[in-house]
């Protein structure tokens with residue numbers, strides 16, 4: 009029996025240099041809008057878009073009870089069509105730094121893939137839901153304010169969400185006037201009825217509130233035989 013050994017080894021990879029003459033590479037045509045009106049071209053997010061020398065970014069500090077060290081998440085943005093009516097700030101890359109190297113290879117892989125998705129362009133907001141849905145089978149943890157984090161990855165999802173809201177790619181989830189009134193009324197009734205003195209409680213919601221399946225906040229109380237969430241207004245009785 010002959011031995012066939014795989015001797016090929018990947019020793020490195022070439023980095024393809026984007027042409028310097030333009031901000032967009034040659035085959036970028038399909039993504040470009042060339043209006044017949046004679047206006048300037050609109051540059052859209054595109055994977056061959058060359059990284060500018062300088063990007064503006066935001067760094068978020070994350071301290072979880074599952075690690076001794078804080079995690080620093082940096083998201084850098086690119087500004088497209090600056091100074092025009094089509095000016096748009098889009099996420100370009102993400103980095104995570106921590107002294108904790110337990111999950112280093114997974115963190116590097118995750119951030120490279122998220123960065124690649126950012127640079128692909130199109131709608132990247134689906135990342136938020138995908139990340140937020142990840143749960144750690146060893147158990148999640150509680151955040152200050154009574155929010156439950158099913159995993160560190162989910163927390164990363166909330167950070168990306170926060171960032172996308174900040175740069176205007178995602179709308180801030182807002183309650184309508186009716187929901188806000190209902191929440192306020194229910195809360196007042198509940199606190200009056202139970203004569204709760206929760207001044208020393210860490211949570212901003214009444215003591216004994218249960219976890220809401222919709223918004224993951226311990227803010228669900230029983231009112232008039234009906235479970236109602238004081239955070240998002242979710243109610244079992246409509």
Ligand SMILES: [Zn+2]
Pocket residue numbers: 220221222223224225227237238239240241242
């Ligand atoms: Zn809720």
